[in-house]
Amino acid sequence: MNRKSKLFLSFLVSVIVLTFFLYTQFTKAGYFTPKIDLPNGLNSPIAFSIYYLDVGQGDSILIRTADGHDMLIDGGPDGSVLERLGEVLPIWDRDLDWVVLTHPHEDHIVGLDEILKRYNVKQILEPDLKNVPDNERYFNSLGQEKAIPEEKAIKGERIVLNNDVVFSVIYPSNFQMEEENLNDDSIIMQLEYKGKKFLFTGDATAEVEVKILDQNIDSDFLKIGHHGSRYSSSQKFLEAVTPSVSIISVGVGNSFGHPTQDTLDRLSAVGSRVLRTDRNGTIEVDVGENGDWQIECSKGCN
Ligand SMILES: [Zn+2]
Known part of the structure; x- marks a missing residue:
């Protein structure tokens, strides 16, 4: 092969590699989502996706709208969230509109x-605690270094991701929280879109669940409280939510025995489909503009 041919060949290879790279990045960003003949099973273009990220024993959930707005609810117990986000966000997107800390336990903060x-x-949402623990003080100091506004969650507040994707804070109903169990300071939020509802509960236990029964908590998707512990997901609560799909964020072989059999039995009694990050990996729920949805799991959904 002469020098000219070699040069041409390396040029060609570079173009192919670059094209492939750009295609994968644009596909991730949703630019190539076709309007008709949607291959993903939805009958309308994706409005937003929810990723219940597989971060081991902890919680981390990303909500990403088709126009590129993101909310991250909790960050899991270590840096693995960075790798998980790298798998679902386009490489150039380093912006998160909202970071929500449900409560300052290590497996979330x-x-x-x-x-x-x-x-x-761009903004942080957290519960207003009377006694802020050291790990949250550190988290707050990182936010202050970057001058990120910090908002304290309160019932009735609306958190806007874009015009159509808006969260309502259901709990807490007061500031200066001082629950004995830090889990019961957890922010609880609901997202409603075209009649479909998604409930995010942090680690709230049955003590809190009973306080929000009178609110409109009926939901299609429920992020199960406290990794499927026996102290959350009471029968009364599940009967009020009647989730079609329940997601348990839990680590493989965790030492807490999560999720407990009692919780799984209660979920089975209300006929909910259960998906778990320890078995199914990252669970992605794509919601179409018509409110239709479909689920994909990084380790398979069965
Ligand atoms: Zn937790």
Whole structure:
């Protein structure tokens, strides 16, 4: 092969590699989502996706709208959230509109520290605690270094991701929280879109569940409280929510025995389909503009 041919060949290879790279990135960003003959099973273009990220024993959930707005609810127990986000966000997107800390337990807050260091976070939402623990003080100091506004969650507040994707805070109903169990300071939020409802509960236990029964908590998708512990997901609560799909964020072989058999039995009694990050990996729920939805799981959904 002469020098000219070699040059041409390496040029051609570079073009092919670059085209492939750009195609995968644009596909991730949803630019190539076709309007008709949707291959993904939806009968309308994707409005937003929810990713219940597989971060081991902890919670981390990303909500991403088709026009590129993102909310991250909790960050899991370590830096693994960075890798998980890298799998679902386009490489150039370093912005997160909202970071929500449901409550400052290590399995929710530690990954968020890494997020604040590496992403351009626009706003933080957290519960207003009377006694702020050291790990949350550190998290707050990282936010203050970058001058990120911090909002304290309160019932009735609306958190806007874009015009159509708006969350309502259901709990807490007061500031200066001082629950004995930090899990019961968890922010609970609901997202409603075209009649479909998604409930996010942090680690709230049955003590809190009973306080929100009178609100409109009936939902299609429920992020199960406290990793499927026996102290959350009471029968009364599940009968009020009647989730079609329940998602348990839990680590493989965790030492807490989560999820407990009692919780799984209660879910089975209300006829909910159960997906778990320890078995199914990252669970992606795509919601179409008509309110239709479909689920994909990184390790298979069965
Ligand atoms: Zn937890």
